[in-house]
Amino acid sequence: QVQLVQSGAEVKKPGASVKVSCKASGYTFTNYGISWVRQAPGQGLEWMGWISAYNGNTNYPQKLQGRVTMTTDTSTSTAYMELRSLRSDDTAVYYCARTGSGSPPIDYWGQGTLVTVSS
């Protein structure tokens, strides 16, 4: 069965960076991409970007360009999301999600990683 298992909760100070991992199993990793989606406390879902596990191509929303980097390690079927220059409004649960090239776009989700940014 498809599983996405994320790394544990993080507490960071403003200005620091965080790197969250997402280990995939149960499918051919390079046949899909990975999206990252975050959810601030009590708020809705925000798509943070996508990476192709096949060739490493990425697509980021303009809002996060320059602050976010997504990578993959195909040898371990693991995706990573690094967010830099953290601010208090980056406090959120961060999800990785399997993303197909067609339909459905996002089908399986990780369990989420809480990142808290606080001085």
Place this chain on the structure above:
Amino acid sequence: EIVMTQSPATLSVSPGERATLSCRASQSVSSNLAWYQQKPGQAPRLLIYGASTRATGIAARFSGSGSGTEFTLTISSLQSEDFAVYYCLQSNNWPLIFGGGTKVEIK
């Protein structure tokens, strides 16, 4: 950038009643529209993709319709486990955009 607007923000429904949720796109997204259900403390779960195709294992009481800019998620007879927040997602263009969500609560 496409804007996805969901309405209403909150829907109060009695168990056994029908719930109709709306999602509107600021420009056409063809049929590239998915619906997700999220319960407190859980990751979202895919319900509908391609505007009207139920995902694997999703009960038949969930149905989706629409194309272009207007979409509807219908829950024909609400069960206790259906009280949750529902999000639409457009995947016709980058960036992917979620709607703001509709909370379905017990009346």
